[in-house]
Amino acid sequence: MGFFSKIKEAFSKTIYTVFTAKELDDEFYEDLEYALISADLGAEATSQIIENFKEKCYEHKIKKPEDAKELLKQIMVESIDYEIEPYSYPLIILVAGVNGVGKTTAIGKLARYFKNQGKSVVLAAADTFRAAAAEQLQVWADRSDLRLIKHEEGSDAAAVVYDALASAKAKGTEVVLIDTAGRLQNKKNLMNELAKINRVVEKECPEADYRTYIVLDATTGQNAISQVEAFDEIIDMDGIILNKLDGTARGGVVFAISAERELPVIFCGVGEGVDDLIPFNPKDFVDGLF
Amino acid sequence: MGAFSSLSEKLSHVFSKMKNKGKLTDLEVKQAMREIRIALLEADVNFDVVKKFIASVSEKASGEDILKGLNPTQQVIKIVNEELTALMGGTNSKIDIAPKPPTIILMCGLQGSGKTTMCGKLGFMLRKQGKKPLLVACDIYRPAAIKQLQVVGSNAGVPVFEMGQIDPQKIVKEALKEAEKNQNDIVIVDTAGRLQIDEKLMDEIAGLKKSFNPNEILLVVDSMTGQDAVNVAQKFNEVMDVTGVVLTKLDGDTRGGAALSIRAVTGKPIKFCGIGEKISDLEIFYPDRMASRILGMGDVLTIIEKAQNAYSEQEALEMQKKFKENTFTLDDYLVQFEKMKSMGNMQQMIQMVPGLAQRVKGDVQIDEKQMDRTKAIILSMTKKERENPDLIKSSNKKRIAAGSGTTIQDVNQLLKQFAQMREMMSRLQNMGKRGFMGGRFPF
Numbered sequence: 001m002g003f004f005s006k007i008k009e010a011f012s013k014t015i016y017t018v019f020t021a022k023e024l025d026d027e028f029y030e031d032l033e034y035a036l037i038s039a040d041l042g043a044e045a046t047s048q049i050i051e052n053f054k055e056k057c058y059e060h061k062i063k064k065p066e067d068a069k070e071l072l073k074q075i076m077v078e079s080i081d082y083e084i085e086p087y088s089y090p091l092i093i094l095v096a097g098v099n100g101v102g103k104t105t106a107i108g109k110l111a112r113y114f115k116n117q118g119k120s121v122v123l124a125a126a127d128t129f130r131a132a133a134a135e136q137l138q139v140w141a142d143r144s145d146l147r148l149i150k151h152e153e154g155s156d157a158a159a160v161v162y163d164a165l166a167s168a169k170a171k172g173t174e175v176v177l178i179d180t181a182g183r184l185q186n187k188k189n190l191m192n193e194l195a196k197i198n199r200v201v202e203k204e205c206p207e208a209d210y211r212t213y214i215v216l217d218a219t220t221g222q223n224a225i226s227q228v229e230a231f232d233e234i235i236d237m238d239g240i241i242l243n244k245l246d247g248t249a250r251g252g253v254v255f256a257i258s259a260e261r262e263l264p265v266i267f268c269g270v271g272e273g274v275d276d277l278i279p280f281n282p283k284d285f286v287d288g289l290f
Numbered sequence: 291m292g293a294f295s296s297l298s299e300k301l302s303h304v305f306s307k308m309k310n311k312g313k314l315t316d317l318e319v320k321q322a323m324r325e326i327r328i329a330l331l332e333a334d335v336n337f338d339v340v341k342k343f344i345a346s347v348s349e350k351a352s353g354e355d356i357l358k359g360l361n362p363t364q365q366v367i368k369i370v371n372e373e374l375t376a377l378m379g380g381t382n383s384k385i386d387i388a389p390k391p392p393t394i395i396l397m398c399g400l401q402g403s404g405k406t407t408m409c410g411k412l413g414f415m416l417r418k419q420g421k422k423p424l425l426v427a428c429d430i431y432r433p434a435a436i437k438q439l440q441v442v443g444s445n446a447g448v449p450v451f452e453m454g455q456i457d458p459q460k461i462v463k464e465a466l467k468e469a470e471k472n473q474n475d476i477v478i479v480d481t482a483g484r485l486q487i488d489e490k491l492m493d494e495i496a497g498l499k500k501s502f503n504p505n506e507i508l509l510v511v512d513s514m515t516g517q518d519a520v521n522v523a524q525k526f527n528e529v530m531d532v533t534g535v536v537l538t539k540l541d542g543d544t545r546g547g548a549a550l551s552i553r554a555v556t557g558k559p560i561k562f563c564g565i566g567e568k569i570s571d572l573e574i575f576y577p578d579r580m581a582s583r584i585l586g587m588g589d590v591l592t593i594i595e596k597a598q599n600a601y602s603e604q605e606a607l608e609m610q611k612k613f614k615e616n617t618f619t620l621d622d623y624l625v626q627f628e629k630m631k632s633m634g635n636m637q638q639m640i641q642m643v644p645g646l647a648q649r650v651k652g653d654v655q656i657d658e659k660q661m662d663r664t665k666a667i668i669l670s671m672t673k674k675e676r677e678n679p680d681l682i683k684s685s686n687k688k689r690i691a692a693g694s695g696t697t698i699q700d701v702n703q704l705l706k707q708f709a710q711m712r713e714m715m716s717r718l719q720n721m722g723k724r725g726f727m728g729g730r731f732p733f
Contacts, residue, residue: 038517042332043328043332044332098539099404101402131441131445132437132440133434135437138433138434184541184542219519220515221519222516247486247518248486248521249517253516
């Protein structure tokens with residue numbers, strides 16, 4: 001859990017001092033607002049959480065900040081805690097997101113994650129757009145000694161996916177991981193390409209457990225909401241991979257996202273090593289914020 | 291985003307109780323600033339920066355005269371926008387060229403901010419300006435980063451120097467020799483993305499600065515960055531003393547509040563913006579555009595300005611009265627057309643108003659050629675017909691078409707359009723009552 005203590009270091013400077021206050025007064029709430037907004041929760045989610053917290057404090061007749069701390073944690077955990085159905089196999093995971101959030105890196109780490117669980121894995125390099133994206137994924141595939149299906153740069157991404165699925169079916173591979181090109185959510189053509197890839201998977205493997213994950217950069221602010229909205233509209237996302245939590249950003253925008261739609265965080269990326277991807281645990285995440 | 295198109299509406303609500311009283315009062319300013327504050331936070335401007343900004347603008351706005359032709363909402367937006375623009379600094383997109391070549395540009399930033407792509411874009415721009423740039427691959431960590439720079443370089447038509455994954459100090463040293471040999475006058479050094487708290491990697495890049503004393507050290511920042519932008523910018527600036535900032539991914543729908551935060555904590559100029567996926571998609575930085583983007587007001591101010599220039603107060607009032615009383619005639623329509631010519635077309639105007647484009651669907655299409663035809667048709671009508679288009683029968687239409695060198699269909703189309711325009715104006719009027727125009731017709 002080294003990573004959660006890292007978050008703590010950065011964040012506790014503000015939230016820790018908030019709860020050392022003597023009274024639950026205006027100043028306390030102002031400081032709390034500051035702390036939450038600084039963690040990228042956004043104005044709306046922050047005010048929702050604070051309202052909820054105020055009510056509960058009143059309900060339980062809590063007067064002291066030190067007694068209120070667990071209550072706030074509980075409220076925050078509840079707002080991002082979801083029941084997630086366990087994987088069944090064959091499993092297909094499609095990873096999407098805007099440019100530079102770390103999709104390829106996340107795929108490389110996901111591959112290792114499943115391999116460590118004794119699963120057979122094949123990677124599909126469906127980012128045929130960015131220069132050298134397939135080469136980058138090849139390095140990750142080599143690191144875990146896994147198969148990679150790739151085509152020429154600039155070729156049809158859906159065709160790569162089709163080949164990868166065919167290969168997986170032929171060899172009885174349990175996990176297919178699909179890397180896609182980064183696209184800003186307002187780019188129509190690229191978003192259409194993503195819809196096409198999605199159709200190929202649904203058509204070719206209707207029986208498989210198919211999950212679609214959007215990768216978010218924890219450094220991103222409120223635009224992450226717009227990213228989720230746009231991608232969700234195209235391919236109905238199942239979850240979030242929250243990357244780059246090893247920096248000083250806290251990824252609080254997931255609270256803002258949860259306030260709008262039910263979309264759980266599944267994994268978080270906490271470094272550049274091949275094992276630096278861990279299943280998301282809401283309680284640890286919130287604990288780390290305090 | 292929804293939150294933003296409604297800022298103006300929220301402000302209008304704040305001011306709905308007062309009609310142009312001449313001065314903004316403390317209370318009104320305070321209420322307006324509450325909305326501005328939320329707008330800025332939703333745009334990811336840093337909390338502290340917002341706080342300071344609001345305090346300083348409140349002081350400026352209180353007691354300010356409301357300019358003629360503006361309502362209080364517009365007046366507050368105008369002040370806020372001016373202050374934002376001023377904070378954003380001037381337009382300074384010059385690359386500092388070394389007196390003795392080569393000029394060294396060192397790129398730095400977090401992972402995924404877009405450094406490699408930006409190297410290609412800068413190289414392309416400089417090549418177009420007649421320079422002979424050389425790209426240097428010093429991202430020795432990310433898999434295939436070197437390959438990516440090579441591809442980007444070939445798209446830009448700019449050579450790339452690489453030595454594989456060895457010490458960047460050695461790479462740059464050799465690259466400078468190569469540049470001298472090939473007479474490259476600018477050397478752009480791509481580096482690995484790094485966290486500002488990663489001491490080892492920060493030492494590495496500080497070492498490059500120390501050894502080679504670059505003319506430009508550009509911090510590349512993703513415009514979607516949230517509250518953490520201040521920490522990143524502060525630390526990079528502290529270690530590297532950057533000479534400027536480059537904002538990337540501005541072609542998305544981000545509001546880009548990070549720009550203001552970075553500017554506030556570093557005081558360094560924002561020099562360029564990445565605005566697309568093509569190699570030529572690089573723009574110099576315009577503070578005023580960035581300000582209205584952060585504020586989420588589209589170009590409302592542009593409209594306010596244009597409106598003030600094209601219409602005198604008197605004319606605007608008369609026109610407004612005509613809309614209200616629905617006595618708007620084809621003569622007025624013609625006048626309207628002429629005015630619009632001086633402001634840009636209707637579509638464009640509608641696009642500039644946040645939230646309006648969705649409400650007024652694309653049923654008002656007016657192009658320049660059609661304008662001329664329309665003018666001919668109207669001028670072929672009698673005065674009575676112009677005043678009351680309902681009088682026009684099919685026999686009249688035949689005459690009008692012949693007189694204007696058009697067809698009956700054209701005449702019908704115009705009449706239909708006129709009816710639509712009338713309807714839209716009344717819709718705008720209604721919007722104005724609760725909406726952002728504050729009851730004032732936009733032009």
